[in-house]
Amino acid sequence: MPMSQSFQDRLFPIVEKIAEHYGTPFHIYDETGIRETGANLKKAFAGIDGFREYFAVKALPNKRILQIMQEMGFGFDCSSIPELIMSRQVGGRGEDIMFTSNNTSREEFLFAEQDGGCILNLDDITLIDKVPNFPELVCFRYNPGPKRTGNVIIGNPVEAKYGVTHDQVVDAYRRARARGASRFGLHTMVASNELDYTYMVETARMVLEIAEMVESELGIRFEFVNIGGGFGIPYKPEQSPLDLGAMSGEITALFDSFRERHGYAPRMVMESGRYITGPHGCLVTTAINHKDIYRKYIGVDACMSSLMRPALYDAYHHISVVGKEHLPKSEVCDVVGSLCENNDKFAVQRELPPIQEGDLLAIHDSGAHGHAMGFQYNGRLRPKELLLSTDGTVELIRRAETVEDYFATQDYRQDVFIPAG
Structure with missing residues (x-):
């Protein structure tokens, strides 16, 4: 259901006093609920070695909120210079930050490499030659096109402006390696506010299959795969929440199976925003x-x-x-x-x-x-x-x-x- 009953129980008895003190309107956030959700997410995916949430800063770009994320051990998913600045101001450094921009400018690339850099997640194959100082660790955003259907918010992947195509993905990593990359990640984002947990399971399956394909073609080993965000919340009272337990169990099994076949498995990361806050x-x-x-x-x-x-x-x-x-x-x-x-x-x-x-x-x-x-x-x-x-x-x-x-x-x-x- 919308807004947890425990949050209502904490807020509603005192909200008139809060309104009297601060005046309306205001957004108010529940630290207890945020921390509980973060703890539940970490517990659910504890079976995948190296699991980490990179909070989608765009969802709630407030330094006090990002401080809570940092205290929970989360990284930061950024897509602009101000989001990079904010994440660094609360202690995010280097691989704590994933920079997933699109239509990226030279100014943004230069800023992203400052202060210890970040994980650079490239949105297009043409950007490989535009990165001024190519990093050791690089990631690409994969767009499956007609191989997947999007949902009402994120739209049809074929029509989306994001990512490299299926036919481009192997060449993208080949060209990145030629520019000096020696560590690799893989990212996708194909849904938004999705309550059907099986959609996320299939997304995890998809990125692992792409990782296998690229490895077989190029012999590279992926350090991590990023299944993106898109975990939904039930805005309407009649909607059921996302089944986190079933989803995490099935995704963990996919990573276990990958390890059995290859003798290793990449770490899994995600970039939930809405689900956390x-x-x-x-x-x-x-x-x-x-x-x-x-x-x-x-x-x-x-x-x-x-x-x-x-x-x-x-x-x-x-x-x-x-x-x-x-x-x-x-x-x-x-x-x-x-x-x-x-x-x-x-x-x-x-x-x-x-x-x-x-x-x-x-x-x-x-x-x-x-x-x-x-x-x-x-x-x-x-x-x-x-x-x-x-x-x-x-x-x-x-x-x-x-x-x-x-x-x-x-x-x-x-x-x-x-x-x-």
Whole structure:
């Protein structure tokens, strides 16, 4: 189900005091839930030697959250210079960081090799000759094309801009070796928010088969394979959670079988983001208006600049009206923000308890791809982020944007250029 009952039990009795102290809207994350999920993931895959999670920084790019990941022994999956900086600021170094970018610039390659470097995960065969200083350890992102089907979020692999094709993959490693690489990894990412665990099992099977193929062609041995992220969470109450136990058992068996055939097995890594933090966050917002026209609308003080998944993906996020969780859901309404866009809605024709102005609404599962996907359209600013710590205290881990922030990029030294013509 959405947002764990234990998180609700910790948060809802104190959320009015939190709102009174900090003001709304805010995203709040549950340290206890994040750490429990991380521990469960490590336990599930303990049977694969060298297993490691590389947290997908894009899901929740906050230094305080990354500090928790570092304390759990996780690495960091980065795709931009700011994500590299943030990961290094919390102690990530060298092979703690996997840099999986696409359409990568020379500037990014040069930055990635600084401060101890990283695991360079190349997205295209043409980039081999564009890496300024080729590293000893290199990885390629594999796109299976028509050999696999994607899902609704990540799309059809044939149409995806990511990765090297099946026909290119052997040549990619051959050319990387010619440039000086002597250590190798293999990566793929073919699903997003997938709840069918068998899809992940087949992904693990696929990368191991590709590793075998490349090894047979080139004689290279892979140090690791990265099955990507994509572990789903149940946003809707009627959905069942991902069967982590069954999935890890079947994937571990695949690695055991590989070891029996080859006398070794590569390490397995993954880059979950949503699965680690998604259910352990919520957006708390206050009902400030109500409107009855052709539909009933409840206006809140957050808008899709705080959480754009419903507008972008038509995604469902469960909503609790704090203090009214057990009341009948007797009204049907749209829960909306203030943007001049009609898709600025957190819920459409949702059955909810009667909502009065001043009520607090908790929009579930905002712990991944929530604040991170925010924007400033219409001059609506991104909210603060809070952490509900394991000791019960609440910590501000990102302040809200201000009007001064909004205008900061328009405060610059004048630069007028008149091209010769």
